[in-house]
Amino acid sequence: MESRMPSTPSRRTVLRGLTVTGATVVGFDTAARSWAASAAEPGADLARVPRLDGTLVTDDASLTAAADDYGHIVHRRPSAVLRPGSVRDVVTMVRFCNDQRLPVAPRGQGHAPFGQAQVRGGLVVETAALADIGAVDTAGRTVTVGAGAKWSAVARATLAHGLTPPVFTDYLELSVGGTLSVGGLGGQAHRVGAQVDNVTELRVVTGAGELVRCSPTRRADLFHAVLAGLGQCAVIVEATLRLVPAPQTVRRYQLAYGDLETFLDDQRVLVQEGRFDYVEGQVHADAAGTFGVHVMEAVAYGPPVGPAPDDAALLRGLRHDPASAQIVDQPYYDFLDRLAPVIAAMKEAGIWTFAHPWLNLMLPGRSAAALGAQVLSGLTPAEAGPGAVILFYPLLRDRLTAPLLRTSDDDVSYLFDVLSAAPADDTAAVERLLDFNRSAYEATAAAGGTHYPVGSIRLTAADWRAHFGPAWAALASAKCTYDPRGILVPGQGVFG
Structure with missing residues (x-):
């Protein structure tokens, strides 16, 4: 454990520098x-707020913003928002909230779709200010970054040294702490594991307000409870990430398929043989108004990390429509940030403000085609909404080593995303999509699959115990040890 921060000041401590709409916040x-x-009433029983480097705010605009997220479905209003000026602030305020039994939730970019980072009546910690990116260790091939750093910034910083994190989520404007709390999956994960599998060390603030450095060999129980642990045991404030040599260019292949089963079978072949560095696929609407167009996206890295791609060797034996194949070369970072123009267009069209009742499932490989077809048969493109995206990512079980990142027991699982949208004020449409998500989840669970916990599914405490399966006991033990009063991230609903 790191040296303990100075103990929480007594109630006589005088707060300096924390103002809310012109008034000084003195305590709770x-x-x-x-x-x-x-201006509090004389004689009020106040727990004095310690001195902070940043700001603690309770103005209406800040609380309203923290009561919303990208999903625009769940709205839980906190009582205060911390904008930390330092890691010390996070330690101080988590300790204060633990003393007062106030719930706490860290919030990165607010991209959760179902209230996961919200907390009714408690404290939201905005981690965006903790965005420092340390010097790149080119010899050890690591970089240490703040939890609020965006993956886009991390990529640019490391690429200046010819290095890169090995796996990225498709959208780069997410925080490091946010994706490490859930797993961090991308099309490279079949080769190198998830983002949580490429962390060498963490600094975290436990629910008891202790600043702890942990790793696979130092406080390993906490390390493994934090990565993909949904914030239940500690707040990530810093992470040391593994880096690998970066290519300068990549070659992208987009291959069309006429049916889902062949499309998924070829994905399986590619990841088992390791032909490509990145593999995922999309399903689009066809002229008949059904999800009938299947497009494989496979990417091969070029020099200096590999030879120039050989099209014939890479595509050998695949059953795509060769006449529709699209093959392009592009700079590596342009590939990583390929969603930037798409997101800009969504924002311009107003879709960013829609409700996003997302469905994210882990399908067992043996039944992925049947399950995927069953789920998609219950949804039309019109019902999925404008800008909806259907994705399949093939994953190899032996590459995913973080205990809390759950997949099926099959050697190959498929991350299956149905990223729907509906006008936020169309509550009937949102409810229909949430019911659809629950039904799809139940069918998947019955077949031996589970879910990737970034979506919008109404889950019970029993569902969570089933989700974590054999890892549940270790998570529950870590929760009791590191967050004994259960103040952290209640919005996930993991412990009821």
Whole structure:
């Protein structure tokens, strides 16, 4: 454990520098269960807020923003928002909230779709300020970054040294702490594992307010409980990431298929043989208004990490439509950031403000085609909404080593994403999609699959125990050890 931060100041501590709409926040009224300003009633039983480097805010605009997220479905209003000026602030305020039994949730880019980073009546910690990117260790091939750093910034910083994190989510404007809390999957994961499998060390603040450095050999129980642990045991404030040599260019192949089963079978072949560095696929609407167009996206890295791609060797034996194949070369970072123009167009069209009741499942390989077809048969492109995206990522079980990142027991699983959208004020459409998600989840669970916990599915405590399976006991033990009062991230609903 790191040296313990100075203990929480007594109630006589004078707060300096924390203002809310012109009034000074002096403490937490333990009777009224609310934050108190300098004009608080005389005699109020105040727990004085310690001095901070950043700001603690309770203005309406900040609380309203923290009560929303990318999903625009769940709205839980906190009582305060911390904008930390340092890691010390996170330690101080988590310890304070633990003393007062106030729930706490870290919030990175607010990209959760179902209230996962919200907390009713508690404290939201905005980690975006913790975005420092340390010097790249070119000899050890690592970089240490703040939890609020975006993956786009990490990529640019490491590419300046010819290095790169080995796996990325498709959308780069997510925070490091956010994706490490859920897993961090991308098309490279079949070769190199998820983002959580490429972390060498963490600094975290436990629910008891202790700043701890952990790794596979140092406080390993905490390390493994934090990675893909949904924030249940500690708040990530810093991560050391493994790096690998980066290519300068890549070759992208987009291959069309006429049916889902052949499309998934070829994905399986590619990841088992390791032909490509990146493999995923999309399903689009056809002229008949069904999800009938299947497009494989496979990417081969070029020099200096590999030879120039050989089209004939890479495509040998695949059963795609050769007449529709599209093959392009592009710079590596342009490939990583390929969604930037798509996201810009979505924002311009107003789709970014829609509700996003996303479905993210882990399908067993043996039944992926049947399950995928069953799920998609219950949804039309029109019902999925504007800008909806259907994705399949093939994953090899032996490359995913983080205990809490759950897949099926098959050697190959498929991450299956149905990224729907509906006008936020169309509650009937949103409810239909949430019901659809629950039904799809139940069918998947019955077949031996599970879900990737970044979506919008109504889950019970029993569902969570089933989800974590043999890893549940270790997670529950770590929760009792590191968050004994259960203040961290209640929005996930893992422990009820």
